[in-house]
Amino acid sequence: MQDEYRFNAFGRLLAVVRANGRWAVFDLGTEGKRRPADLHVPAALAADELAQYLGDLLHEDATPRYSEVVPVALPRRA
Structure with a gap:
């Protein structure tokens, strides 16, 4: 199961996705593409x-x- 949350973090659009018990953070581009953001969110x-x-x-x-x-x-x- 995968959950996704999106945020405008000080003007930076981010998607935070939970899959397999871990969080992954992505920068969202205006064209709909996403790339990994160099941010770590603790699994807990x-x-x-x-x-x-x-x-x-x-x-x-x-x-x-x-x-x-x-x-x-x-x-x-x-």
Whole structure:
């Protein structure tokens, strides 16, 4: 089973995917492609803690325009 969560982390679009008991983080491109982000999320972290963890990890990327980590809705599947 795979779960996916998306975030705008200080202007950086990220997908965090849980598969086989581990988290993987991907940078999302505007054309729909994803590439591995060089970020580690502990396997024991719960899904409801992801935004806070990403905020703690990436807080130095904050700007006046992008000052927080916010969830982004997954695209609707047809």
